[in-house]
Amino acid sequence: MKLFIRVMKALSDPNRVRVIKMLGAKELCVCEVRQLIGLAQSTVSKHLKILEEAGLVTYRKEGSWIIYRLTQGEESEYARVMLRNLKGWLTDDPELQEMLDKTSQIDRERICAA
Amino acid sequence: MKLFIRVMKALSDPNRVRVIKMLGAKELCVCEVRQLIGLAQSTVSKHLKILEEAGLVTYRKEGSWIIYRLTQGEESEYARVMLRNLKGWLTDDPELQEMLDKTSQIDRERICAA
DNA sequence: TCACTATATCGCCATATGGCAATATGGTGA
DNA sequence: TCACCATATTGCCATATGGCGATATAGTGA
Numbered sequence: 001m002k003l004f005i006r007v008m009k010a011l012s013d014p015n016r017v018r019v020i021k022m023l024g025a026k027e028l029c030v031c032e033v034r035q036l037i038g039l040a041q042s043t044v045s046k047h048l049k050i051l052e053e054a055g056l057v058t059y060r061k062e063g064s065w066i067i068y069r070l071t072q073g074e075e076s077e078y079a080r081v082m083l084r085n086l087k088g089w090l091t092d093d094p095e096l097q098e099m100l101d102k103t104s105q106i107d108r109e110r111i112c113a114a
Numbered sequence: 115m116k117l118f119i120r121v122m123k124a125l126s127d128p129n130r131v132r133v134i135k136m137l138g139a140k141e142l143c144v145c146e147v148r149q150l151i152g153l154a155q156s157t158v159s160k161h162l163k164i165l166e167e168a169g170l171v172t173y174r175k176e177g178s179w180i181i182y183r184l185t186q187g188e189e190s191e192y193a194r195v196m197l198r199n200l201k202g203w204l205t206d207d208p209e210l211q212e213m214l215d216k217t218s219q220i221d222r223e224r225i226c227a228a
Numbered sequence: 229t230c231a232c233t234a235t236a237t238c239g240c241c242a243t244a245t246g247g248c249a250a251t252a253t254g255g256t257g258a
Numbered sequence: 259t260c261a262c263c264a265t266a267t268t269g270c271c272a273t274a275t276g277g278c279g280a281t282a283t284a285g286t287g288a
Contacts, residue, residue: 001128001131001204001207001209001210004131004203004204005126005127005128005131008122008125008126009126009275011122012119012122012123012126013119013275013276014115014119015276017115017118017119029234029235030234030235030236031233031234031235039276039277039278040277040278040279041234041235041236042235042236042237042238042277042278042279042280043276043277043278044235045235045236045237046236046237046276046277047276048235049236061285063234063285063286064233064234064235064284064285064286065233065234065235065285066234066235066236077203078203081199085195089118089191089192090115090118093115095115096115112233112234123245127245127246129246143264143265144264144265144266145263145264145265153246153247153248154247154248154249155264155265155266156247156248156249156250156265156266156267156268157246157247157248158265159265159266159267160246160247160266160267161246163266175255177255177256177264178254178255178256178263178264178265179264179265180264180265180266226263226264
């Protein structure tokens with residue numbers, strides 16, 4: 001029950017759902033997410049942690065960047081099924097569509113000066 | 115997005131998930147739910163409203179009882195898919211199992227004196 | 229080492245949520 | 259009509275949540 005609730009809570013916030021959809025298009029470092037979603041860095045970091053603890057996203061380090069991507073739901077059936085559902089869901093939301101356009105265009109080198 | 119979030123929020127509370135699982139076994143009036151779940155009547159009523167607004171449950175009147183049951187997700191793909199998933203999920207949760215046993219045994223006439 | 233960048237964590241605040249008791253509403257049956 | 263039952267709504271409280279700025283941590287590169 002606890003794990004299920006954790007996944008549902010993680011998906012109960014529109015900004016976190018936006019992050020999931022963005023990461024569905026392309027893996028992103030924290031400052032790219034911050035740019036795309038327009039929240040404070042600390043807020044983005046908190047959201048990513050919640051998604052990670054639900055088994056929905058994972059990350060790797062690359063230099064001083066931390067690059068997040070969706071998981072395959074290896075840790076949680078709930079995460080796996082919800083990620084699969086979300087691929088098909090919300091595809092006609094215009095605000096999300098615009099965000100996804102920006103996501104595919106974004107250039108990490110330009111946004112996060114290295 | 116709003117509808118999706120509404121479904122996720124509805125499923126983010128363990129007591130509401132318990133109600134869903136109970137109603138998956140059998141339709142129930144509010145006082146039966148109250149008995150099974152052990153919360154105040156006003157709290158149960160509030161939870162049922164949230165589930166209803168998410169398109170997960172519906173109700174009919176029968177005398178002075180209001181009898182709730184799961185929907186078929188006619189109103190919402192999100193509700194439909196989640197209800198289908200939930201049928202298979204949490205089936206080995208011992209605390210839920212016990213509640214489901216009680217649910218199938220419950221006798222409306224005995225609990226809710228008419 | 230130092231300055232700089234990226235990220236995480238902390239402390240705070242406003243609002244949302246889940247709980248209850250009390251009250252309102254509406255049907256039942258004498 | 260009146261008393262009673264089931265349910266919904268309201269008002270209140272404690273805790274959770276989502277937001278931010280400030281600070282801590284850690285890597286980079288001079």
